Amino acid sequence: MWNDKRYHSLDYEMKKIFGEKGIKLSIDGNFTCPNRDGTIGRKGCIFCSERGSGDFNSQKEKSIPEQIEEQKQIMSKKWKSNTYIAYFQNYTNTYDTVESLRKKFYEAINCEDIKGLAIATRPDCISPEILRLLSELNSKTFLWVELGLQTINDNTAVFLRRGYKTEQFDITCHTLETAGIRTVVHLIFGIPGETKKEMLKSVKHISQKNIWGVKLHMLHVLRNTDLAKYYQKTHFKILTCEQYVDVVCDALELLHPDTIIHRLTGDGKKSDLIEPRWTLHKLKVLSDIDKELKSRDSLQGEKLPL
Template identity: 35%
Template sequence: MQFNNNKRYNDYSSYIKRTFSERVQKISLDTGFTCPNRDGTKGVGGCTYCNNSTFNPYYCKPNKSITQQLDEGIAFFSKKYKTQQYLAYFQAYTNTYADINLVKQLYYEAINHPKVIGLVIGTRPDCINADLIDFLSDLAKDNYISLEFGVESTLERTLKDVNRCHTYKETIEAYELAKNRGLHLGAHMIIGLPGESKADILNHAKELSKLPINSLKLHQLQVVKHTMMAKQFKDNPEQFRLFTVEDYVDFVTDFVALLRPDIIIERFISESPSHLLIAPKWNLKNFEIVAKIDKKLAEKDLWQGKSIETSLQS
């Protein structure tokens, strides 16, 4: 079976082409917000794997206004692509974790930028409420609004071990609150967290498929500097089963085959800066991994949702 772009899965590039009239670039923003598992509300230290420096570009600094961050980001990307549209990506930390009036102010500032056509908002499942969903739903009447939750795992024990300080039950409740409100709902998932077997991870695909999500970002577990996980990895490396490139490519094809076929796969891997990355060091770019996954899916004659179809037929 083939989807668009001769892919065997529902790819993000095709989705963007269907949704927008031209190329779209996300501009990362940092509001300066924190997280409830950092400020003591629910815990301290944040998630054991988290170092936001692994994905914040140079212009993305909370001491700059939203407009300044957008202007600098657009100036950077417009050098390469003259004609494109922009999405304001509230990426760092938890972007709904503040007084709702401040949240609204920053979102309005971004959406009113003349070159911004929508918002992408990264947050936690326990940092959303009905008032905020009502506000975002109203914005979505005239703008593209994507709300992404860090799911990371569907196992309660794992969420506790990595200091998420929320439950998977809360994840389910957050999506129930946000569904059918005109929002594009995304999910982030980490593949290979300590203590999870391959069977556990494959079951994540089944559980994710039950959620009302539109898109999914997969991140292979990376151990990065200046995190609690870096210390855990140094002290007890035997607790970690980090994927090699070959193992990950093979495994993720089985994962994809268990996913509901309408879910858009936005990414398969993360790329942490080399000066921060401890392990695993694959030394391959995202497009190179994707090419390997495409090839492996063809070799195994798998496609997104195939294993669901097989189970229904048996």
């Protein structure tokens, strides 16, 4: 058990490392994405929102220190802690020149009370030069890199318009691991055409790697996305809350106890979320996951092969 949880939560890990709650501040680094600027594609991933899958972050017009200060003011009303992680969340946060990236990341980590740096990116956007920069940052702060894998099924990845093959993810994962950089992998459950067995195949795939953390998301159909158009046309089956809780608990049982669970449910913007509306009741979803693990008398890693 990890305090009161049956899974190894990020909250637990942050308190263990820093002695208090770690608060993530979402920063908009004013980047774009090769899957949107025409390098790989123009339309982006089918589910990606206008703001590049980061709808709660600060405004890009403001400087990075300004964004951090603003976010700190907001968050300090909610939690009393001086441990902040600067989180470059939306678009592809390693898709720029090394000089520009270095400037932005150092601006962030040099702000008061910033104890760590989280960088979300694509596995095909980490060149050897960028890897060197990440290694340098890793020696100066508590760094993790997030990779949006979503699925290991290359067919459904084509449906998602992910724009790279799973093999690329495997290579980058290995590269980051070799460099000693913490890696967090995002998976999405409920992709049209994927069975529960296939979702768990993705979980098994990543559980064989030495990754630091995982984010599990339910697929969100957001307004003004191509996925919304596809949903209106096909009314594809959306997982119910019960089905999602069931697959999440199965996934947790397959993940190593040392793997840190960063997220178990998505945070869709209420006004933009078409389906599934049940994800708006985040606390209920989390409590249902707790209850399901308890009723199974199970823990994270319970079903890992010995």
